[in-house]
Amino acid sequence: MNIAKYPEIKSGKKTLKKIYVAIMLWIVGRAIAAAAKVDREVKEEFKGLDDKFMMHLHVLPSGPGMIVGKDKNGKVKYMGWNPAGKKITLDMKIKNIEAAMLMFTFQESTCVASAHNRLAVSGNVPDTMAFIRILNIVETYLLPKVITSLAVKRYPKWSEMNPLRKHLGRILIYIRTFTF
Amino acid sequence: MQIPEFFSFYNKTRITSGKKAIENIPFELGNMDACKPIIITDKQSAQAGFVKTLIKAFGDSGLTIGAIYDNVSYSTIGTIKEIAELFIARGCDSIISLGGERVTSVAKGVNIIVSNELKDLSNFEAIKNNLNLKPLFFIATSLSTGTETSSSAIIDGKVLSSSELMPDIAFIDQRMLRRFCDRESTLLSAIRSIGHSIEACSQSNCNPMIDSFAFSSIQLIAENIFRATKTITCSKSKVGLANGLAIAGIVSSNAMEGFCSYTARLLSKTTNFSFDLLYCTILPHFLDFKLKSTKESIREELLLPIAGIDIYCSSDIKERADKAVAMLFDIIRESKVVPPNLSSLKIPEYKVEEALLEAEKIYDSQFGKKGCQKILKSAFSSDIINGGEQ
Numbered sequence: 001m002n003i004a005k006y007p008e009i010k011s012g013k014k015t016l017k018k019i020y021v022a023i024m025l026w027i028v029g030r031a032i033a034a035a036a037k038v039d040r041e042v043k044e045e046f047k048g049l050d051d052k053f054m055m056h057l058h059v060l061p062s063g064p065g066m067i068v069g070k071d072k073n074g075k076v077k078y079m080g081w082n083p084a085g086k087k088i089t090l091d092m093k094i095k096n097i098e099a100a101m102l103m104f105t106f107q108e109s110t111c112v113a114s115a116h117n118r119l120a121v122s123g124n125v126p127d128t129m130a131f132i133r134i135l136n137i138v139e140t141y142l143l144p145k146v147i148t149s150l151a152v153k154r155y156p157k158w159s160e161m162n163p164l165r166k167h168l169g170r171i172l173i174y175i176r177t178f179t180f
Numbered sequence: 181m182q183i184p185e186f187f188s189f190y191n192k193t194r195i196t197s198g199k200k201a202i203e204n205i206p207f208e209l210g211n212m213d214a215c216k217p218i219i220i221t222d223k224q225s226a227q228a229g230f231v232k233t234l235i236k237a238f239g240d241s242g243l244t245i246g247a248i249y250d251n252v253s254y255s256t257i258g259t260i261k262e263i264a265e266l267f268i269a270r271g272c273d274s275i276i277s278l279g280g281e282r283v284t285s286v287a288k289g290v291n292i293i294v295s296n297e298l299k300d301l302s303n304f305e306a307i308k309n310n311l312n313l314k315p316l317f318f319i320a321t322s323l324s325t326g327t328e329t330s331s332s333a334i335i336d337g338k339v340l341s342s343s344e345l346m347p348d349i350a351f352i353d354q355r356m357l358r359r360f361c362d363r364e365s366t367l368l369s370a371i372r373s374i375g376h377s378i379e380a381c382s383q384s385n386c387n388p389m390i391d392s393f394a395f396s397s398i399q400l401i402a403e404n405i406f407r408a409t410k411t412i413t414c415s416k417s418k419v420g421l422a423n424g425l426a427i428a429g430i431v432s433s434n435a436m437e438g439f440c441s442y443t444a445r446l447l448s449k450t451t452n453f454s455f456d457l458l459y460c461t462i463l464p465h466f467l468d469f470k471l472k473s474t475k476e477s478i479r480e481e482l483l484l485p486i487a488g489i490d491i492y493c494s495s496d497i498k499e500r501a502d503k504a505v506a507m508l509f510d511i512i513r514e515s516k517v518v519p520p521n522l523s524s525l526k527i528p529e530y531k532v533e534e535a536l537l538e539a540e541k542i543y544d545s546q547f548g549k550k551g552c553q554k555i556l557k558s559a560f561s562s563d564i565i566n567g568g569e570q
Contacts, residue, residue, distance in 0.1 A: 001262050003269050006247035011206075011238035018240065060207060061242055097240045098203040116198060 014097050021097065022064035022081075024104040025057065027177060028138060029066035029078040034176035035138050036076035038169050042137055045130050046076050055090040055123075055131055056083050059100045090123035090131065106143075106150040110135055141170045189389035190343050191430050193318075193329050197352035197423055202234060202319060205276070206241030208349055212315040214274035218267050219248045220287045221278040225321055226250040230278055230356050234319065246272035255282045255335050257300055260289040267294050274315040277347065278356075280323035281334070288333035288345045291316050301335060308342040318347035321356045322418070325369035325456065326376075326425030331433035337449060346433060352422045354415035363409045367515045368456040370405045370421060373428035374398050374508065375463040378482060379438030380431045382470065391481075393431045399485035400424030405511065439543045440466045443556065446535040451527050460518045461525070465559040467505050473551060478505055486511075513565050520563035532560050 035042040046053075051070060058065025058081075067079040067086060079086065094100045099118035102108040110132055113119055121128050136152040140161065149155045196204055209217060221231060231248060238245060247270050249263050267275075267290060277287035289301060295313045318328050329350050332341040377394035380386065401424035407417035432441075444459035451458075471478050480500035484492040486507050495503050512518050519525055522532055536556045540549050547555070558564065 001265055003247075003266055006249055006266055008247065008270060009235060009245040011241045011243050011245070012236070014240040061210070062240075095207045096200075096203045098200045098237075102200065117196075 017097050017101050018059075018064060021059060021100045021104055025064055025066040025081070027142070028135070029068050030177045031138050031142055031173055032068050032134060033076050033078040034173045035134070035141060035169075037176065038172045039137060039141070042134055045134050045137075046070070049127060049130060050089060052087065052089060053127065054079070054086055054088050055092065055127075056086075056088045057092045057094070058083075059094045059097055060120075088123075090127050091121065092128065092131070093120045093122075094118060095120060106147050109151050109153055111153040138173075141166065141173050184385065184387055187385070187387035187389075189387060189434050191393075191434070192343065192346040192348065193426075193430060194349045195329075195352065195423065195426055196349055197419060199354065200237075201351045201353040202237040202356070205234075205317060205351065206238060206243050208317070209243065209274055209315065212274065212348065214315050216244055216246045216270070216272045217274040217276045217315075217317075218246045218263070218270065218272040218290075219250075219276045219278055220252060220263060220283055220290065221248065221250045222252045222280075222283050222323075223250060224323060225279045225283075228321075230319075230321055233355050234276075234278060246270035252279070252283050252286050255285040255289070255333075257289070257336055259286055260293060260335065261300070263290045264293040274317070276317045276319065277328070278319045279321055281325045281327045283323075284318055284328035284347070285333040285335055287316060287318075288340070289335050292340075292345075301340065304340050304342075308340070308344075311342055311344040313344055316347045317349050317351060319351045319353070319356055320422045320426060322358070322366070323362070324422060324425060325365070326373040326428045327432075329426045329429030329433075339445075343433065346430070350426050352419055352426065354419050357418040357422055358415065364517045365454075365456065366409050366421075367405065367517045368454070368460050369425060370401050370409075371463070371512055371515060371518065372456045372459045373425050374401050374511075375440060375459060376432040376435075376438070377428050378467070378478070378508075379440060380435035381482070382479060383435055383438070385436065390431060390434055393427050393434075395481070395485045397424045397427035397431055398482070400427065402486050402511065406514065439539060439547065439552070439555065442542065443535050443539050443559075446538055447522070447527065447531065450531050450534065451525075453525060453527070457519075457525075458522075460512065461520075461522055462555070462559045464509055464512060464518075464564045465521075465562065466555050467508065468564050469547075469551065469555045469558065471501060471505050473554070480504070483507070509565055518565065520565055521558075522560045527560075529560060532556055 036046050051074060054067060054069030056065060056067050065081045067083060069079055071077050095118055103113050139151045140148050140156060225231060231250060247266050249266060252259055275287050275291055277284045291313045292301060292304060296307060329346060331343045331346050332339050333345055377397045381391050381394040400420050404417040404420035407414050408421040440459055440462050444455055444462055447458050448455040478501040480497060483495060483500040483504040486504050536552060540552045543552055
C-alpha cells in the first residue's frame with residue numbers, strides 16, 4: 001500500500017475569527033470592570049461573590065480569553081488574558097472558536113449556548129450564574145436593544161432599567177472602558 | 181408500563197446533534213486522550229464536500245489528522261487491513277467514520293484490529309467480550325442508514341456483534357446531511373428502522389428503556405421521513421430523521437434479532453438484494469400476521485409515536501393497534517419504494533422455503549411452524565399494502 005497517497009493534514013487556522021473574539025472579550029472584560037463601578041446591580045452581584053473571585057472566560061484549545069476578578073482591595077478589574085500566576089476560581093471554557101463566534105456575533109445568547117452544551121465550567125454554579133447575570137447587564141449597556149435582545153435571555157423591562165439609567169450608564173461605561 | 185423482573189440496557193453512544201456539532205470533535209477527542217485521528221470515508225462523501233467541511237471543523241484545534249482514507253467501496257477485510265496498516269504507520273490513536281453503513285463497518289473492523297493487535301478478524305468471537313477499543317466517532321451523512329450506531333459490523337457478509345462496537349459519539353450536523361440524497365435507500369432505511377423499533381418493543385424481553393428509545397425513534401422518523409426526502413433544503417427534517425435512525429440503531433443493539441431481520445438477512449445472502457429492501461417487503465406481512473394471529477399482537481401504544489397525541493387520544497383503546505399498523509402501511513404505500521411481495525422481485529420460491537426452514541428453527545417457539553410459514557407465504561405472494569392477493 002502506498003501510504004504517501006494519504007498524507008497527514010495539519011489543522012488550519014482561523015485567525016480572523018480569533019482576532020474578532022479577542023477584541024470582543026477585551027471590550028466585554030473592560031466593560032464588566034467599568035460596570036462594576038457604574039451600575040449598582042452589577043456592584044451588588046460582585047459584592048455577593050467571594051473576595052478571591054477570579055473568572056477566566058476563554059476559548060479552547062488556545063484562547064483567546066479574558067480574566068476578570070477582584071484585586072487585593074476588593075475592586076473589580078480586568079486582568080488581561082494570561083492566566084499564568086493567577087488563582088482562577090471560576091474557569092469558563094467555550095469549547096471551540098465556532099461556538100465563541102456564535103456567542104459573540106449574537107446568533108446565540110449565553111443561555112442558549114449553555115443549553116447547547118457549548119460551554120464547560122469548572123467552579124461554583126452560583127458564581128457562574130451570577131457572572132452570566134452580570135454579562136447580561138453589561139451587554140444591555142453596551143449594545144443597542146435590537147442586538148441585545150438576541151444576546152440575552154430577557155431584555156430588561158422599563159421598571160428594571162429605565163432609559164435614563166441605561167443611557168447614562170452606557171455613556172459612563174463606554175468612557176471607562178476605552179479610557180482608563 | 182410493565183417492568184421485567186430483570187433487564188439490562190446498554191448504550192455506549194452519545195449523540196451530539198445540531199448546529200456546528202462537528203466543531204466539537206477536537207474537544208471530545210481531547211476528553212478521550214486522543215489527538216491524531218484517522219478519517220475513514222468513501223468517494224461519494226469526499227465528492228460531496230463533507231471531508232472539506234470536516235477538515236475545516238478541525239481549524240484552530242492544533243490537532244493533526246493522521247490520514248484521510250476516502251476509498252472505501254466495500255466492507256472487506258482487505259480494505260480493513262489496508263487502513264489498519266495506514267493507522268499504525270501514522271501513529272493514529274482514534275477513528276472518525278464519515279459516511280454510511282459500509283464505512284462504519286470498516287471503521288469498526290479497523291478498530292478491532294488496531295486495538296487488539298490482530299492480523300485479521302478470524303479470532304473475533306474469542307475476544308468479543310474483552311475488546312479494548314480506541315475512540316470511534318461516527319458522523320452521520322445523507323448516506324447513513326441507522327445501523328452505524330448499532331453494535332454490529334458487517335464485514336465480508338459476516339455479522340460481527342459486540343456491544344463495544346457501538347461508536348463512542350455520533351455527530352449529527354446539518355451540513356453533512358444537505359448535499360446529495362439517494363431518496364430510495366433513505367426511505368428504505370427509515371422504514372426498516374421503524375420496523376426494527378416495532379420488533380424491539382414487541383418482544384417478550386422488552387423493557388422501559390427499549391420502549392423509550394424505540395418510541396422516540398419511531399416518532400422522529402414518522403414525522404420527518406417524507407419532508408426530509410422530498411426537499412434538499414429542509415435541514416431540520418433531515419436532522420430529525422438522522423436522529424431517529426441513530427436512535428433506532430441503539431434500539432436494535434439492545435433487542436434480539438426479530439423474525440423479519442433474520443429472514444431478510446438470510447434472503448439477502450442468497451439473492452444479493454439489499455437487506456433493507458427485503459426487510460421492508462417482509463415487514464407488512466409480518467405485522468399483519470402479528471395483528472391478526474398472535475396473542476400479544478401489536479402494542480396499542482405504538483399509535484402515539486406514529487400518529488401523534490391527537491389521533492392517539494381520540495382513538496378507542498381497542499382500535500389503536502389496528503390504526504397504528506394501518507398508518508404504517510400508509511407510510512409504506514406513500515413511499516412507493518417497497519415492492520408488494522418477494523415474487524415481484526423475482527425471487528424463486530425455493531429460496532424463500534430455504535429461509536423458512538432456517539427461521540422455523542429459531543422462531544418456532546414464538547410463532548409456531550405454521551405461523552412462520554404463513555408470514556413467508558404471504559410475503560412471497562400476497563399484496564397486503566395495496567389490499568389484495570397478487
